[in-house]
Amino acid sequence: MIRVEGLTKSFGANQVLRGVDFEAPKATITIVIGRSGGGKSVLLKHLIGLMRPDAGRVVIDGADITRLSGRALEPVRRRYGVVFQSGALFDSLTCWDNVAFQLSETTRLSGPEIRTRVETALEQVELVGVGPKYPAEISGGMRKRVAIARALVTEPEIIFFDEPTTGLDPILVNTIHRLIQSLHRKLHFTAVMVSHEIPEIFEIADRVAMLHEGRIVEAGPPDVIQASTNPVIRQFIRGEPELSAPDPTKRST
Amino acid sequence: MTESVPRSLRPFEAIGRRTIGVVDALGRFGTFLGVALGLLVTPPFKLRAFIGRIHYIGFNSLLIILLTGSFTGMVLGLQIYVTLSRFGSEAYLGPAVALSLIRELGPVLAALMVTGRAGSALTAELGIMRISEQIDALTVMALNPFRYLVVPSILAGVISFPLMTALFDVVGIFGGYLVGVELLGLSQGTYFGEMKTFVDMKDIMTGFWKSLCFGVIVTWVATYKGFHVGHGAEGVARATTQSVVLASVLILVWDYFMGSVLP
Numbered sequence: 001m002i003r004v005e006g007l008t009k010s011f012g013a014n015q016v017l018r019g020v021d022f023e024a025p026k027a028t029i030t031i032v033i034g035r036s037g038g039g040k041s042v043l044l045k046h047l048i049g050l051m052r053p054d055a056g057r058v059v060i061d062g063a064d065i066t067r068l069s070g071r072a073l074e075p076v077r078r079r080y081g082v083v084f085q086s087g088a089l090f091d092s093l094t095c096w097d098n099v100a101f102q103l104s105e106t107t108r109l110s111g112p113e114i115r116t117r118v119e120t121a122l123e124q125v126e127l128v129g130v131g132p133k134y135p136a137e138i139s140g141g142m143r144k145r146v147a148i149a150r151a152l153v154t155e156p157e158i159i160f161f162d163e164p165t166t167g168l169d170p171i172l173v174n175t176i177h178r179l180i181q182s183l184h185r186k187l188h189f190t191a192v193m194v195s196h197e198i199p200e201i202f203e204i205a206d207r208v209a210m211l212h213e214g215r216i217v218e219a220g221p222p223d224v225i226q227a228s229t230n231p232v233i234r235q236f237i238r239g240e241p242e243l244s245a246p247d248p249t250k251r252s253t
Numbered sequence: 254m255t256e257s258v259p260r261s262l263r264p265f266e267a268i269g270r271r272t273i274g275v276v277d278a279l280g281r282f283g284t285f286l287g288v289a290l291g292l293l294v295t296p297p298f299k300l301r302a303f304i305g306r307i308h309y310i311g312f313n314s315l316l317i318i319l320l321t322g323s324f325t326g327m328v329l330g331l332q333i334y335v336t337l338s339r340f341g342s343e344a345y346l347g348p349a350v351a352l353s354l355i356r357e358l359g360p361v362l363a364a365l366m367v368t369g370r371a372g373s374a375l376t377a378e379l380g381i382m383r384i385s386e387q388i389d390a391l392t393v394m395a396l397n398p399f400r401y402l403v404v405p406s407i408l409a410g411v412i413s414f415p416l417m418t419a420l421f422d423v424v425g426i427f428g429g430y431l432v433g434v435e436l437l438g439l440s441q442g443t444y445f446g447e448m449k450t451f452v453d454m455k456d457i458m459t460g461f462w463k464s465l466c467f468g469v470i471v472t473w474v475a476t477y478k479g480f481h482v483g484h485g486a487e488g489v490a491r492a493t494t495q496s497v498v499l500a501s502v503l504i505l506v507w508d509y510f511m512g513s514v515l516p
Contacts, residue, residue, distance in 0.1 A: 089387075
């Protein structure tokens with residue numbers, strides 16, 4: 001269970017998070033939605049311990065990670081995997097080495113054991129055969145899948161996804177979402193994703209939380225969020241413009 | 254807040270804010286090296302990353318070191334010969350070239366060349382890793398990016414800078430030999446014999462300590478700037494420029510300091 005309590009964060013005069021509260025129950029897919037630039041990625045960086053809040057707590061299975069730093073954070077970090085928005089694959093390593101990297105650096109597994117785990121992870125994301133290629137030699141969709149394989153290979157309890165479908169075409173968006181859903185059903189990890197892929201995320205989420213102006217305005221199962229009467233949520237889901245644009249066919253008088 | 258400060262005091266407020274900013278940046282700069290040096294002496298050591306950096310900083314800079322070293326020696330040979338011949342002291346060409354190279358020009362010019370070639374590339378590489386979240390990826394894997402990216406670079410600088418400086422000095426002395434002996438007719442025995450008389454071990458050690466310090470300075474600045482890059486391609490470009498300029502200035506300042514402290 002991941003619980004966020006009263007998280008606030010400012011950059012200079014710009015207050016990005018203004019008291020975020022939400023929960024991600026164990027073994028579910030929780031998706032945080034919200035407009036671009038609304039603080040979703042900042043929130044995720046707090047969840048994975050890359051940023052420290054001005055106030056508030058991030059509690060993962062009872063441990064407040066905002067109070068931990070350096071080596072104390074390492075055991076927590078070994079329990080989760082992260083899929084970054086850009087994939088963040090090491091471009092000097094092949095796809096195989098990218099997936100194997102964390103295993104070879106943080107575990108005492110033997111060479112054959114690492115090979116088996118990497119092969120399994122690449123099979124799970126349907127990428128058998130791309131191991132020897134470098135990230136620059138494969139497509140954007142394949143890079144995202146290698147990034148997912150890299151997050152999966154350590155068999156983490158929690159996986160954080162930072163807009164994993166950004167920059168992909170609609171077919172690939174669906175493919176990646178279906179992949180995440182099927183992996184989740186098979187491996188039962190807790191997934192927290194930030195995304196603005198509406199309406200696709202409603203098909204895979206167990207819970208959806210809407211982040212707006214630094215606060216969670218509503219959270220609940222996808223059907224509850226879709227049926228919400230909150231004007232902010234309705235506007236976001238329907239993709240309505242913030243202000244009614246002037247009709248270009250009408251001439252001002 | 255600026256609004257609450259009386260107009261007459263605003264210049265002082267600006268100076269104060271700037272000063273705090275500079276002190277803050279210096280603190281971060283120093284802490285960065287402190288953390289790296291702390292990890293330098295604590296296991297686990299990343300041998301593969303270290304060998305990679307030796308290749309990147311040292312081996313890949315060999316050609317530029319050989320070229321600049323030989324031409325620096327040739328220019329020194331020519332200019333010093335012309336000057337010494339006015340006083341009939343051409344015999345001292347060998348020691349003059351060797352001392353100039355070993356004490357000053359070797360460490361400084363080799364460091365400046367490596368700054369331009371490897372320091373800039375190191376900053377750009379780390380900067381791109383930073384903006385493409387590769388450094389964050391290392392962190393969330395419970396792996397310390399300092400251990401993988403900064404420590405091997407600084408250690409490689411400490412090992413490869415003195416070696417490259419030695420190479421620069423040797424090819425420079427032979428460059429001076431080419432001009433002084435082969436072109437201008439000085440005897441070979443005079444060139445090398447007088448050199449043996451005048452160049453002491455302490456001169457060699459001065460050059461060695463300088464090059465060792467420059468190895469730390471260049472890799473420290475390059476990795477710091479790469480880690481603290483701004484946004485996008487422009488941020489990487491700015492950090493790379495700042496890295497080369499800052500490292501070059503620090504090399505010259507530190508050279509003067511060491512020149513006045515060391516015997």
